[in-house]
Amino acid sequence: MREAVIIHQGALGDFIQSLPICSGLAALYPGISLHFVCRPAHAELVASQPYFAGAISCDGSRLGPFYLESGWEKVPLPPAFIRSEALFWIGQPASRIVAERLQARLGKRVHWLQSFPVPPRGRPVGDFLLEQMRRLGYPLPDALPSLEVPSRPANRDGVLIHPGSGGRAKIWPLGCWHALIQWLLTTNIPVRIVLGPADAPLSAFARAMAAAGCALELNLSLPRLTALMAASRLVVGNDSGVTHLAAALGLDTVAVFGPASPAMWRPRGPRVRVVNAAWLADQGLAWPELAVPEAIAPVARAVCDLLADSDRVPAFSLRRRTESAADDGAGGFPVPARPG
Known part of the structure; x- marks a missing residue:
């Protein structure tokens, strides 16, 4: 043929x-x-x-x-x-x-x-x-999806996060994303958040995270998104096209799954970690409440493993910062205010 x-x-x-x-x-x-x-x-x-x-x-x-x-x-x-x-x-x-x-x-x-x-x-x-x-008569071999990786800079840095998804029910609760991002920022890991046209309901959350110290990229072309992925040490996202893209590029990828079947829909690539989580359908867009540490620990552990920084989740606090917390050195995280 x-x-x-x-x-x-x-x-x-x-x-x-x-x-x-x-x-x-x-x-x-x-x-x-x-x-x-x-x-x-x-x-x-x-x-x-x-x-x-x-x-x-x-x-x-x-x-x-x-x-x-x-x-x-x-x-x-x-x-x-x-x-x-x-x-x-x-x-x-x-x-x-x-x-x-x-x-x-x-x-x-x-x-x-x-x-x-x-x-x-x-x-x-x-x-x-x-x-x-x-x-149909075409004896095709087993294979993973594979795309050409752009040239990767030697000084790759940071974590690229896509907290959205085309299916609202597939969004890991924003309280969990909030807690994970706060933890990454306090461990001095740069965070870049990307949102696409289908992610408009997350825009207020993303702006608040940008005010807390994240870089924010909106509505990128796929070539630009691919280049940013290649320049990052790790991509973290929900069950979405973005995580499938990262996996097909052979990049270190953490995919958080909830209602969909990972056995059927997991991104497939040589450096993919899938974390099975569970949440209620109406939890996805709830924030700025922070999730408890146990809720994000499996994702944080997968992040640590792929970053090769640690084989366990570093100690972190998810308490709101108060005057007493600042005085006693407890190191709680400030919670960004929801934009009016």
Whole structure:
């Protein structure tokens, strides 16, 4: 096979989970050219890969008519669709009829793959995708998602934290993030917080953390986010596309999981620690109350392990600073006030 098309219109984490299909096809068919139909930002992540031959934005009107009952029969198709020997549509069941219409229009096989199992199953999504490819007759090898790492500065420093997630229920309570950040700052570890467009409900929290001493970055492009990750010693986040990106880049990553299944959704990479936590659905955005030390200890321990600073959680206090605490040297943390 010399040319193929990968169609993936999903979110960042889902797109990254599908990357072993691309690397597997490249291994099975050396020199293959892969054309992508995806979000433009996602195409930037794979643009440096040898198999990348170009991308079409899934936000455009090229595929829109195929979602309608009629009209799709006469829509002009991209030349890459016509030239390619196979097309792979990765999506959920509602997109299957669209893939069938595209197949009828092209007169060639359009393989439909379910992007993740519903209901959830106890195996990684990446393996679920590879199993479907093998059933279609493509013996792809097991592999982790892998992306090219930008040049990493020799003096990498600090911890990059993404406290948000596209799913509100997947956000580790902000009281826990608050406590973890305060602990890092008191141990003289620089902290950089990043928020994306989906993280608007966390903006007040992030501004308060910036006032406490964190650097704050908003709505970064993926290349800029990737560069900041590469310049950091560690990335910490929830079950989100950002932690999947860090893991695929091979960076030291701590991912905090709550309601979702880590067995299915964990970021996959050579330097990933997953911490299983539990919280109530309405706890996520509650702050500025600080979590008790025991609530953040597993995450702090994973941070310490990957930073290679200690094999245990250093002693720290989460008490509000008071005049008496300052006098007795107890070293409690100041709690940033919620902006009015």
